[in-house]
Amino acid sequence: MNTVQDKLEQIKADIASEKLTYPQIRERLETLIEHEYSKEGGPDVDLVIACEDLLWRLGTDNAPFVTHEDQYKEAMRSRIEASQRTRQIKKPVLRFVAALVVVVLLLGGAEMFRHREWLEQSNTDDQQQHIIQGYAVDPELVGKAIAGEKEVRKFNTTEYPEVRDFLGFDLPQTIFISNWEPKHYSLYIQPTHIQVVVLYAQKDDQQVQMVLDLRLFTNIENAFVSYEQELNGTIETVENVSVYFSNNYDNNAALWTTDNGVYWLRSNIEKAGLKDIVQQIIGGKQHE
Amino acid sequence: MSKKIFSIIMVIIILSSITMTVHAATLADEYFGSATIALTTTEDGSFSAVTNFIVGYIKIDSCWLQKWNGSSWQYYCWLPAPSDIEYNTLCYGAYMDYASYIPNDDCTYRIGAYFNADGHTIPRYSNSRTFN
Numbered sequence: 001m002n003t004v005q006d007k008l009e010q011i012k013a014d015i016a017s018e019k020l021t022y023p024q025i026r027e028r029l030e031t032l033i034e035h036e037y038s039k040e041g042g043p044d045v046d047l048v049i050a051c052e053d054l055l056w057r058l059g060t061d062n063a064p065f066v067t068h069e070d071q072y073k074e075a076m077r078s079r080i081e082a083s084q085r086t087r088q089i090k091k092p093v094l095r096f097v098a099a100l101v102v103v104v105l106l107l108g109g110a111e112m113f114r115h116r117e118w119l120e121q122s123n124t125d126d127q128q129q130h131i132i133q134g135y136a137v138d139p140e141l142v143g144k145a146i147a148g149e150k151e152v153r154k155f156n157t158t159e160y161p162e163v164r165d166f167l168g169f170d171l172p173q174t175i176f177i178s179n180w181e182p183k184h185y186s187l188y189i190q191p192t193h194i195q196v197v198v199l200y201a202q203k204d205d206q207q208v209q210m211v212l213d214l215r216l217f218t219n220i221e222n223a224f225v226s227y228e229q230e231l232n233g234t235i236e237t238v239e240n241v242s243v244y245f246s247n248n249y250d251n252n253a254a255l256w257t258t259d260n261g262v263y264w265l266r267s268n269i270e271k272a273g274l275k276d277i278v279q280q281i282i283g284g285k286q287h288e
Numbered sequence: 289m290s291k292k293i294f295s296i297i298m299v300i301i302i303l304s305s306i307t308m309t310v311h312a313a314t315l316a317d318e319y320f321g322s323a324t325i326a327l328t329t330t331e332d333g334s335f336s337a338v339t340n341f342i343v344g345y346i347k348i349d350s351c352w353l354q355k356w357n358g359s360s361w362q363y364y365c366w367l368p369a370p371s372d373i374e375y376n377t378l379c380y381g382a383y384m385d386y387a388s389y390i391p392n393d394d395c396t397y398r399i400g401a402y403f404n405a406d407g408h409t410i411p412r413y414s415n416s417r418t419f420n
Contacts, residue, residue: 128316129412131415133415150332150383150384150385151383152372152381152382152383154381156377184378186377186378186379188336188379188381190334190336190381190383191328191332191334191383192326192328192332192334193334195336195379195381197338197378197379199342199378211321211338211378213321213322213338213379219329221329222326222328222329222334223326224324224326224327224334224414224415225322225324225326225336226322226323226324226412227321227322228316228317228320228321228322228323229316230316247316248316248317248321248340249316249317249318249340250340251321251340253321264321264322264338266321266340
């Protein structure tokens, strides 16, 4: 047993003896995962999966862990053999990020970490749609086939645990918004992106609804999405993030991007109310 | 005289209001919040849509390929539309392999498609790409 695995065993022992608090356990497991990803020879996939499994069980009352171990191993090994490069995670690895990396690798998007890539927003010439498009500067990416089957995996549910099971990872917890109840989830896994559409109803008035369209692109160069709008879109800064506010008939909409993600939130509530919700999601104020 | 001026001003205001309303109506879409086709680097079409409310069905009616001739987009060929239909839903997703339809001839192409929600149809176009 190597030193790192000893550490994992020690963490397990500490959990059993209740020496560590949950945040401490999480921090140690995330540090272990981070350490694995920073190793020159690539991570010990078994160890990473074991850590993720523990994180999962600790955070979900022993709900069954949906693993993609075989595919993960295959993707990781071919990636390491092909390029002998390492994956650096600069910040402490959150459960969501670690799991997202697994999904990204599964869908063949590992190349995205090696190149300079970015998402840009613009309007179409006729102003009819607001577009998000991804760009990449590495010519190796152009025309390169994306691993994985060319099909869409779909899933609809009203239960969040089923979302977690289908995706294999947790969604950012800040999408659970105060005073709004998620009523329905639609999930699509395409070779180019994962799309999560959440329909919310206001707790006080179920007739007032809101939709979140979250897209996580697995290959930024293939990122392209457009949203219908009228002419009066404006960009405002919310929690240091540029958010594009527009409207489409009776709906106000807010749009912002992360490294590889696009958030689009729309509702027929007032813009000020929508902005408060955007602030909750971006600012990390979780639903109590 | 002042009555006439007032009437003229009112007519101008009403006409402006109608013009603006029509303009806004043509720029937004009552049914769709998003209707997107992405032409990927692997010559695939990724289709997705989100509607403004739950609809009876969403589907793609037809698909075609356009070629840029240097000054405008020209019809190039029909493409098979996704057979997927989503019922009682807010969203739609489909993925099609169009590699055998798109020539690798250094020319620029894009995909067009009609999105259909409960009979309300809108044409939308993908991003453009050049393949060689």
